[in-house]
Amino acid sequence: MPDLYSSYTDLAGHEIEGVAYERRSVPVASATWCSIAIHGGGIEAGSGEMARYVAAGRMQHYEFAGILPSGNSRLHVTSTHFDEPICQGIVFNSRRCLSFHGYTGVAGVPETSLGGLDTDTAARIGDALTRAGFRVVTAAQEINGNDPANIANRTLLGAGVQLEMSNALRASFFPGGDLSRAMRDSGQRTPAFYAYANAVLSAYNNQGMVSQGSINVSRWTTVSWSSADVDVVCAMGTDKLATGGPHFLHLVGRYQDASNNYLARLACNTDQTITLTLRKRVSGTETLLATASNTGGLVHAPGRMFWVRLQITGSTLRARVWQDGAAEPPDWAVIVTDSSLTAAGAIGTRSILSTANTNTLPVTASYDGFQQLTPQRMTVTRSVNGIAKAHAAGAPVQLAQPAIVAL
Structure with missing residues (x-):
């Protein structure tokens, strides 16, 4: 009618x-x-x-x-x-x-x-x-x-x-x-x-926000993962344009602790460009492994989200990035081989502001749609100060509570 x-x-x-x-x-x-x-x-x-x-x-x-x-x-x-x-x-x-x-x-x-x-x-x-x-x-x-x-x-x-x-x-x-x-x-x-x-x-709870009230301080959010091979994807962005120095957002794989892990890092730069790199942290020392030569002309803006996918298979690391709302590109933006970290570990995210950053704080990092694309599934059982623990439960990986975590 x-x-x-x-x-x-x-x-x-x-x-x-x-x-x-x-x-x-x-x-x-x-x-x-x-x-x-x-x-x-x-x-x-x-x-x-x-x-x-x-x-x-x-x-x-x-x-x-x-x-x-x-x-x-x-x-x-x-x-x-x-x-x-x-x-x-x-x-x-x-x-x-x-x-x-x-x-x-x-x-x-x-x-x-x-x-x-x-x-x-x-x-x-x-x-x-x-x-x-x-x-x-x-x-x-x-x-x-x-x-x-x-x-x-x-x-x-x-x-x-x-x-x-x-x-x-x-x-x-x-x-x-x-x-x-x-x-x-x-x-x-x-x-x-x-x-x-x-x-x-x-379906909503695999997203969250991290309020960054100081520069050069890492905020980690992780869940356990039983396999050394990972394939994680997540949308990420920040609420301000970067001033003074970049905003750094990461996907994390083979996380043993804050000093030992692999990272796909998205840098939101002060000229609003986006840079994607693959990195490793071994014994607390962070090393650049490779930089993507082409990120498709992506432009950072407050509230604009970008999907990052990190795949680690054996000693091969791959990553790509695309803007939220666009189709995932078929090709990897950056590929590198490294065998420094071989054991299974947690997956998750890391947020940190450059030491040169001059934004009025806090800067809020947002993450949405975090998912491990291989068959194993997990759900969060608790989240304390932004660090989430999980167990296998047959549902999409849930990383953080849907609220601002102020650290």
């Missing part, structure tokens, strides 16, 4: 806020993700509650909620026409967006139709939901969220994730399958609600 209103602007000219609908938002300082429900309340019951719980102090949150005693479907504004300014401000300034919706689906079949242009994040969420026992299907064209104008895709990356939850699935989140406002407002939830939310959050 066509929408009654062509946009939020149209709706707001005919409906009374506080009587027909409410706008709810919760800001979270320094959050780079947002969790939204533009058809919350009684429009697509259960979508707002899920978006709110997933956000819960981790992400920016927005909900447009229908609060009419009945007939809330008339308040539905399609995602490509949703021009509500608070929501736009949140999404436009977020790197990633999770947009929760509801659809009818097949009677009695609890399932999620996944869509949106952020296919990497959607794939991680789909895998996590499947492992948790939830049915996931590829969204049909009419609800696939692939239109660039969809509010979920209006992020800094131009991509988001749309989670369409069937009636049966949303009903399973509340005792007795009761989707009424009274039940939803009561706070009662079933174990399925929390299992679903935690599965979605497992």
Whole structure:
């Protein structure tokens, strides 16, 4: 059925806020993700509650909620026409967006139709939901969220994730399958609600930030890895342009301790160029192994993220870099052979500011999508002062808590 209103602007000219609908938002300082429900309340019951719980102090949150005693479907504004300014401000300034919706689906079949242009994040969420026992299907064209104008895709990356939850699935989140406002407002939830939310959050928790309050101090974040061969990838960036001296961000492999490890280092230079190098630290001495001759003309900017991939196989080290939102290049930017470190060790990240750096501190380093690409999987069990420990658990490697770690 066509929408009654062509946009939020149209709706707001005919409906009374506080009587027909409410706008709810919760800001979270320094959050780079947002969790939204533009058809919350009684429009697509259960979508707002899920978006709110997933956000819960981790992400920016927005909900447009229908609060009419009945007939809330008339308040539905399609995602490509949703021009509500608070929501736009949140999404436009977020790197990633999770947009929760509801659809009818097949009677009695609890399932999620996944869509949106952020296919990497959607794939991680789909895998996590499947492992948790939830049915996931590829969204049909009419609800696939692939239109660039969809509010979920209006992020800094131009991509988001749309989670369409069937009636049966949303009903399973509340005792007795009761989707009424009274039940939803009561706070009662079933174990399925929390299992679903935690599965979605497992795709979020492999990102984090490190607040660097001093120069020339290393901040390490690592997880154990049982194999000497590693293949890790992560997006990284900083919140300021480098002044005086570079910002250094690293992927780490075969980490024995802070004095013995291999590094793929991304330097954010004072002229905004990017330099990628392979390095080693042996007995506390850091040595340059090789410098990439071509990084594709990448330009550093505050908040701009760059993917780095580090592969160590036997005595061969490889690395490459590309800007977030672009395709991974097929060729390695730098390759070198070194046999100084041969034993298995941890994987992770290192953040450090040049001794010449003159930025107003702190400088915040951001990491997102950290993943070990070989079959072994791990999850964080605890994180203390930015140093995360892990155990094998059948999920993507999670490196740091999703909050600023101030060291």
